[in-house]
Amino acid sequence: MTLMFQACVMGLCLTVLLALYRLARGPTMADRMFAFDLVAVSGVGLIAVLSALRSTTFYLELILVYSLLGFLGTVALTLLLTRSEGDGGGGGADGSEEDDR
Helix, strand or coil: CHHHHHHHHHHHHHHHHHHHHHHHHCCCHHHHHHHHHHHHHHHHHHHHHHHHHCCCCCCHHHHHHHHHHHHHHHHHHHHHHHHHHHHCCCCCCCCCCCCCC
């Protein structure tokens, strides 16, 4: 049974390391956003495996808080991404170009 937990932890740690590499080297903001989300989800998985390994429900609240923080971080990055794409666009209040001729 502990071999299964070790394999899960090693796989999730590898996933976090690869996602951190993509977070640092991502060519686009969308790549960085997906990598951040992957780090958050993998962190939740690591906490869940730790909770199952120790046979306790103490970590369930931590999983909920970490999931909420990961979700809010993804939403914030998405808003930042859409706002930065919208700034370079048109001159109107809604982002559309207006013709004043």
